Amino acid sequence: MIFRCVKGIFDALGHVLWPISCPVCGRLGLHVCRSCLESTAGDLPLFCLECGIDAPCGKHRGALVRAASVYEGVSKDLVRVMKYENGRRVAGMMGELLAARFGRPQADFLVPVPLHKSSDRDYNQAELIARGAGRAWRLDVARALRWHLALPRQALRPGGDDRSLPEDAMIAERCLTEARVFIVDDVYTSGSTMRAAARALEKAGAAVAGAMVWCRARRKEHGGSTF
Ligand SMILES: [Zn+2]
Ligand SMILES: [Zn+2]
Structure with missing residues (x-):
């Protein structure tokens, strides 16, 4: 009883501090423990960047995406925390x-999806994910993309619906002729953002070798949920 009281006091104090x-x-005192983060991540099936269907999708033969959760x-x-x-x-x-x-991708650069210009966040979480992976893989991170269209408000929420994005919503700011690039983002929802990034990079002369995200939205199919 005394132990529970003392523990309660320490817990309350801890939440203040x-x-x-x-x-x-x-x-x-931590946003997440390393071991707990590891416990939330798996290795989902590779899926098609264009349509989000597990590879091979049968329609596209382009880049594939990896997601951990x-x-x-x-x-x-x-x-949300991130x-x-x-x-x-x-x-x-x-x-x-x-x-x-x-596995380390066969790529010359990791390219993060940029923070939208209307966002008031002072860091780009996709770039920080790319930098974390780039350190481990010894791959450079290229801030090559930028938005040139405003996103609808609903697309700015985490996991927001970005289906209304046109494919030319982003542009690549540098010449990437013959560079192999690997796109990094935090969430794959409808795939519209990822497709816009891929189109912009291809227009700049790059070859999109693949992509990865921390997590992907569960895909709805025939009224149910499946991968
Ligand atoms: Zn933990
Ligand atoms: Zn496809």
Whole structure:
């Protein structure tokens, strides 16, 4: 009884001193523990960048995407922390974890999806994921893309619906002729953002070798959910 009281006091004090806690185990003072982050990540089937269907999709023969988790539960909580609770370190850890799970791509650069110009965040979580992976893989990160169209408000939310994006919503700012690039983002929802990134890079002369994301939205099919 006394032990429970003392523990309660320490827990309350801890929340005041360290208001963040791991969403998996509850440990105070951390956005997420490394081991807990690892427990949320798997290796989902490769899927088609163009349509989101597991490879081979039967329609496209282009780049494939890797994802470590499904956008739900703890994985979804971590995306919120990463984007809205100053989760820079979480993004870097995600990148390191993705690099440990997936083989080094046959690419010259990792290219993160850029932060939209109307965002007020002072860091780009996709770039931090790319930098975490780039350190592990010894691959340079190229900030080669930028948006030139405004996104509809609903597309800016985590996992937001970006289906209305045109394929020329992004442009590549540098010449990437004959460079092999690997696109990095935090979430794959409808694939519209990823397609816009791929079109812009191809227009700049690059070959898109593939892509990876921390998580992907569960794909709805025939009224149910499946991969
Ligand atoms: Zn934990
Ligand atoms: Zn496809």
